[in-house]
Structure formats: C-alpha cells, structure tokens
C-alpha cells in the first residue's frame with residue numbers, strides 16, 4: 018500500500034502562495050500519485066491557532082485531496098506546551114477542541130489490511146492538561162491491543178527523537194520525558210516508522226527496526242534553524258508497505274515553487290515583529 022505524508026501546509030484565509038502550492042500538490046496527489054491514504058502531520062494553518070477563518074479555509078482546501086485524509090495537529094493549529102511556547106501560543110483545551118471540530122480527533126488509530134497507522138497530538142505532551150492524561154491512557158490501551166504481525170506507523174507533529182545535541186532556543190522535538198515514556202510503550206510493538214513534521218525539512222534515519230522520517234513542508238522553507246541537518250526542500254513523503262516492510266522516499270511536487278518565509282506575508286510579518294520585540 019501507498020501512504021503519503023504531507024506536512025506544514027501553513028494555509029491562510031487570505032489565499033496567497035501557500036494555497037497556490039497546496040493546490041498544485043493536491044492535483045499531483047489526485048492524478049499522479051493516487052495514494053491509499055494521506056496523513057497530514059500538522060501546522061495545517063498558517064500561524065495563529067485562534068484564527069477561525071484560516072481554519073475553515075484550511076478545511077476546505079484539505080478537502081481537495083481525494084484519498085482518505087488523517088490529520089494530527091501542529092503548534093500553529095493548537096498551540097504548544099510549556100513556558101517557552103513560540104510567540105506565547107500555548108496549547109489549551111479550547112484550541113484543541115476547535116481543531117477537533119474541524120479536523121476530527123487529535124489522536125487516532127487507522128487500521129488497513131497491511132498496516133496500523135497511529136496519530137498522536139505531540140502538542141499535548143508536557144502540557145499538564147487533562148487531555149494529555151487522557152491521551153496517555155489511550156496510547157497505553159491502544160498499543161496493548163495491537164494485532165500481531167502488522168507493521169505500525171506512528172505520526173505526530175514534533176520529532177520523537179532529539180533533533181540536535183545543542184539547544185536551539187525553542188521547542189524542536191517532544192523532549193526527553195515524553196520521548197522515554199513513548200519509546201518504553203512502543204518497545205513491545207511492531208513499530209516500523211515514525212513520521213513527523215515541524216522542521217520543514219526531510220530526513221530519514223534508522224532507529225532499530227523503525228525508520229524515523231522528518232517530512233518536508235509544502236508551504237515554505239524555514240529560517241533560523243540552520244544548524245539542523247536534513248534536505249531543505251519542499252515536497253512530501255511516500256511510504257510503501259510491502260509484506261510487513263515499510264520504506265519511505267522524499268518526493269518533489271512538479272511545478273510547486275520552493276518558497277521561503279519571505280514569500281509568505283503573514284510569516285514574514287510575524288518574524289519581523291518578533292525580531293523587533295527581541296531587540
């Protein structure tokens with residue numbers, strides 16, 4: 018079976034370049050790639066989780082994809098945990114509820130004949146919200162009840178494994194506490210792939226019997242985290258599941274422009290404002 022992972026679409030009610038790129042992507046997936054399922058690993062909407070117009074426009078645009086679509090939220094969809102949340106956008110119950118009303122549950126299990134796909138809300142990890150405790154209970158129960166002999170693919174917005182040995186100033190992965198707890202629970206499963214977004218770059222690394230995959234963005238190349246490795250191009254990931262084995266490849270989208278933060282007005286303005294505030 019063929020699974021496509023897209024990520025970091027950063028769509029806005031104002032339309033603009035991220036929407037143009039997304040429309041090219043959707044057409045390519047529908048007419049050329051024809052996946053069995055598509056997973057969106059978060060940062061669906063451009064910047065602010067409370068922008069209802071961005072959310073409803075994003076919903077309309079995601080509906081352009083013909084294949085069944087599964088979504089996990091990113092920090093720009095529901096906020097992020099902790100005191101050092103980007104631009105003070107902290108994950109809250111209301112933000113997750115608004116996301117779920119548009120896109121469905123923030124964590125899910127999707128069974129196919131060949132694999133089990135799991136999605137979790139990385140932005141709850143370390144938040145201390147009741148929703149975090151509820152998700153942990155769901156993860157424990159779900160992992161304990163997985164069928165034998167089927168590969169498991171896990172999707173979440175933030176990377177599960179540490180991104181860098183050096184601190185990079187803001188949250189780039191789920192952090193050691195959630196990572197150790199999740200990896201402990203996943204030990205007894207047939208985990209074969211962990212796909213995330215957030216970094217706006219592609220990388221594939223072997224982690225025991227599993228591959229860790231950073232999905233590239235479709236919206237724009239990120240600025241300011243040059244110390245992080247990976248392929249810095251826009252595109253998507255194509256997973257193939259054959260006889261219990263899972264592989265993943267980076268794919269470019271023909272005709273889709275390689276935009277930077279300067280090309281997306283909302284993002285360029287936000288970076289400018291934050292730089293000014295930091296001075």
Ligand SMILES: [Fe+2]
Nearest residue numbers: 025060215217
């Ligand atoms: Fe993003």
Ligand SMILES: [Fe+2]
Nearest residue numbers: 060091092215
């Ligand atoms: Fe993100």
